[in-house]
Amino acid sequence: KHLSIVSIKFTMIKTPGFFQQEKDAPLMQLNRGYLQDNEESLARVTEKTKSWPGLLGLDPSTLELPPNYPQMTKDKDLARIFVADAERTFRNEENRQRMIRMLNQVSVNFGGYHQGLGFVASFLLLFFEERVVIAMLTELNKNPKYIPGYWQEPAVPFARDAYVFHELMASHCVVVKAHFEKMGLVPNMYATKWLVGLCVHVLPFEALFRFLELFFTDGYKYLMGFALELASQLQPKLLATNNISIVLDLLKLDAKQFTTEQALSIVEGARRWEAELVGVDWEKTRADTFEKHLRARLEAAERAMKRKQEEGSDDEIVFSDETDEEDSDDESDSDEDEVDKLTEKVSKVNV
Numbered sequence: 377k378h379l380s381i382v383s384i385k386f387t388m389i390k391t392p393g394f395f396q397q398e399k400d401a402p403l404m405q406l407n408r409g410y411l412q413d414n415e416e417s418l419a420r421v422t423e424k425t426k427s428w429p430g431l432l433g434l435d436p437s438t439l440e441l442p443p444n445y446p447q448m449t450k451d452k453d454l455a456r457i458f459v460a461d462a463e464r465t466f467r468n469e470e471n472r473q474r475m476i477r478m479l480n481q482v483s484v485n486f487g488g489y490h491q492g493l494g495f496v497a498s499f500l501l502l503f504f505e506e507r508v509v510i511a512m513l514t515e516l517n518k519n520p521k522y523i524p525g526y527w528q529e530p531a532v533p534f535a536r537d538a539y540v541f542h543e544l545m546a547s548h549c550v551v552v553k554a555h556f557e558k559m560g561l562v563p564n565m566y567a568t569k570w571l572v573g574l575c576v577h578v579l580p581f582e583a584l585f586r587f588l589e590l591f592f593t594d595g596y597k598y599l600m601g602f603a604l605e606l607a608s609q610l611q612p613k614l615l616a617t618n619n620i621s622i623v624l625d626l627l628k629l630d631a632k633q634f635t636t637e638q639a640l641s642i643v644e645g646a647r648r649w650e651a652e653l654v655g656v657d658w659e660k661t662r663a664d665t666f667e668k669h670l671r672a673r674l675e676a677a678e679r680a681m682k683r684k685q686e687e688g689s690d691d692e693i694v695f696s697d698e699t700d701e702e703d704s705d706d707e708s709d710s711d712e713d714e715v716d717k718l719t720e721k722v723s724k725v726n727v
Contacts, residue, residue: 388471388502390418397468403498403576408636410581411502424585425503431592432515434508441507446477447484454489455480461494471501478506482513488528492572499576499584521595526572532670534572536662537596538563539669541603543661548652549607555615559623566627570606571599578629583639590647597658601649606642 388394395413398404404411411421429436449455458479462472475498482497483489493513500509516522525533542563545553556562569578575587591598607614610626617623629639 387504388474389421391470394468394471398466398471401465401467403465403502406577406580406584406631408580408582410585421503424589428588428592429504429508429512431589432512432519434511434515436504436508439507439511442481442485442510445506446481448480449483451483454483457489458483458494461491465494465498474501474506478510482510482517485510485514486517486528490527490529490531490572492568492574493527495569495573495576519595522591523571523574523596523599531572532674534568535564535670536666537571537599538567539665540661541567541600542669543665544600544604544653544656545607548604548649549611552607552611552614556623559618559620561620561623566624567603569628570603575602579639579643580631580636582636583643586640587643590643594650597650597653598646600653602643602646604649604652605646609642609645 388398389411395411411417429439449458458476459472461479462475465475466472475494478497478501479489479494482493486493496516497509497513500512504512516524517527518524523533523537525531526537542553542556545556569575574591575584578584579587587602591602594601606627606629613626614623625633629642
């Protein structure tokens with residue numbers, strides 16, 4: 377019942393009744409009146425988003441759905457997670473079905489899934505047909521300019537780039553970096569929603585539109601600039617507390633504490649870091665960061681897995697499902713073990 381294809385050529389926000397059905401949906405919580413149910417608002421949004429596929433090098437007029445769409449995952453646990461993620465994203469059943477069938481397809485294509493992929497997919501589905509969204513997600517997942525490997529298991533590229541940001545702070549946000557280290561905060565505790573979820577469920581829609589436009593234009597380098605600008609602008613508040621929960625709320629731009637204007641200031645301010653980071657050798661920085669923070673842990677996990685196999689253990693590693701949106705707001709619970717989880721599957725990665 378979750379996979380019948382209905383009205384596949386309509387974008388969600390142009391579907392009659394969308395705003396009445398989804399006005400209080402979790403995905404719409406940061407809309408703040410930016411998207412409205414009138415012709416002027418829809419025309420403005422269409423104008424803003426129509427350039428996005430082109431920024432990724434795509435021509436929507438040439439895109440088609442994959443053959444035999446949707447291809448279904450054979451992983452029963454993943455299938456159950458897709459249903460759960462759709463139910464905690466949309467209220468309307470047809471909108472949930474759209475999300476479920478597309479997540480099945482891209483998980484088959486990508487060889488894995490991360491909840492952050494669901495965040496991005498659901499937001500793009502508001503404005504584009506499924507064939508276009510699949511192509512956009514595929515480009516983000518494969519093009520080195522963007523975030524290849526972030527949405528797969530294990531997410532080694534994400535863990536590496538989170539630590540790249542940590543290393544960049546040593547030159548540009550020294551005091552904040554020292555404060556985080558003193559508190560025991562590691563980047564995978566707080567960077568997931570910026571890097572993997574592309575700030576969906578972090579930024580108000582008005583700021584998110586601009587964030588995505590700049591990211592689609594400049595790629596992962598813009599993400600690093602955004603992270604540095606956020607740390608820079610929040611430095612006084614971050615240094616004023618040693619409470620980890622408060623710090624994590626600040627870093628995810630908790631809606632109770634930040635206005636849309638403040639969020640826009642960070643999004644636009646991130647552009648200045650292009651000049652600041654022009655001399656960075658990204659390939660070398662990533663390689664050095666991997667050696668410094670991840671290689672030893674990954675190799676230790678591989679050795680442990682080999683020992684288990686040699687001992688003939690029947691024990692299986694059990695992974696918990698992605699948390700729901702309410703639980704994932706507590707970054708210290710949902711993200712602090714991300715790297716440890718990914719190391720347990722290191723046998724699937726060419727270290």
